[in-house]
Amino acid sequence: MQHIKKTLLLLLVAVSILSCKKDDLIVSSVKLDKESVEHDNVAQFITIKSAEKWTISIVYPEAGTASWCSVSPTEGEGSRSDIVLTYTENNSYVGRTAEIIVTFPSKTVHVFLTQSGIYNPNPEDNPDATPSTLVSDTYQKWTELPAYDSKSGLAFIYHNTSIKNIIVRNYSMCYDTLNRIARWVAYPLTSDYIGSEGRTDAWGYNPKIPARCQPHLFRSFGVYGYDRGHQLPSADRTVDKTTNTATFYYTNMTAQNSTLNAGVWGELEGKVRNWRSSCDTLYVITGPAITTAESPTIEYIKDNSGRNVAIPKAYFKVVLKYTKSTDTYNAIGFWFLNGAPSPNYLTTKDACTVREIENKTGIDFFANLSKEVQDKIETECKPGEWW
Secondary structure (H helix, E strand, C coil): CHHHHHHHHHHHHHHHHHHHHHHHCCCCEEEECCCEECCCCCEEEEEEECCCEEEEEEECCCCCCCCCEEEECCEEECCEEEEEEEECCCCCCCCEEEEEEEECCCCEEEEEEEECCCCCCCHHHCCCCCHHHHHCCCCCCCCCCCCCCCCCCEEEEEEEEEECCEEEEEEEEEEECCCCEEEEEEEEECHHHCCCCCCCCCCECCCCCCHHHCCCCCCCCCCCCEEEEECCCHHHCCCCHHHHHHHHEHHHEEEEEHHHHHCHHHHHHHHHHHHHHHCCEEEEEEEEECCCCCCCCCCEEECCCCCEEECCCEEEEEEEEEECCCCEEEEEEEEEECCCCCCCCCCHHHEECHHHHHHHHCCCCCCCCCHHHHHHHHCCCCHHHCC
């Protein structure tokens, strides 16, 4: 009898140990049923897997955004799949973003919900729904930004993301709502933005811009010889799924010649990623020229919904190194025609000054630096300091 009692006691201890180990193996995580919803979707569930206590709060990355989400309950313990996230119907023409923050004793998890704006099939019936008034964010004084021209049809927008529990900028763009193309995309690049996340291939509309002003490119352009060319490369934003997903917005795409995209342009993008390790911060501006001095007429291609999208005549990339220890800047530029044949390999002969690209495009790069610094870095081209 004593032997049986001892055996039962050992079994109970073993079960208890196994149970503790199972709880210890639970990695706290948070998941939304849907990370992107339509304008009339007003509720969904949040699933938390955890063995810890947790609290939930909501913030809105876009400055000046009023509260439009709520959650119940706001605190609890352990795993739950019945946490209700509710939000109001979005009756504006502009998409919006909410950041749901779940705090555990061991870590903080950030997930993002984007809700699209209502589609306006007859914008001419609403004189207040002009593209520029619908989508423009407040221009910022970030180092990588060119001067912003707020003329009709152009809009400045930016997207934030969360890295190491800190809200940082993902990228900015000057978007041409009339020609359905970003005139430039600007972003910082450091090792913090690079991780193990692969391509999400989450092709979709940019939640900040009305769908009618964007190209519909779920099936690419449908014309042989043209790719959905990223301006901000997917490989420059691999820290997590949310950050990478934003690179697949249609507004980040252009009709890029397949030979260029798979050739020298892709090689240049790889060089840029390597250059980030030679400085504290790399600032990158990429853009298409939809007209040139030699070819001043805009040409168009159709998107998946039969809408016109401007075809770039050329592409530029401007890169700025900043070294904190010496408080110095160093810049270089590149210009490639959007056609075949294109160069097979990137060489130092492909580099040019930033000022040369300014003269070709009319864009004032690095407008937030002093004129003295601009004049120095924009008129020098020293490939030996990059290769």
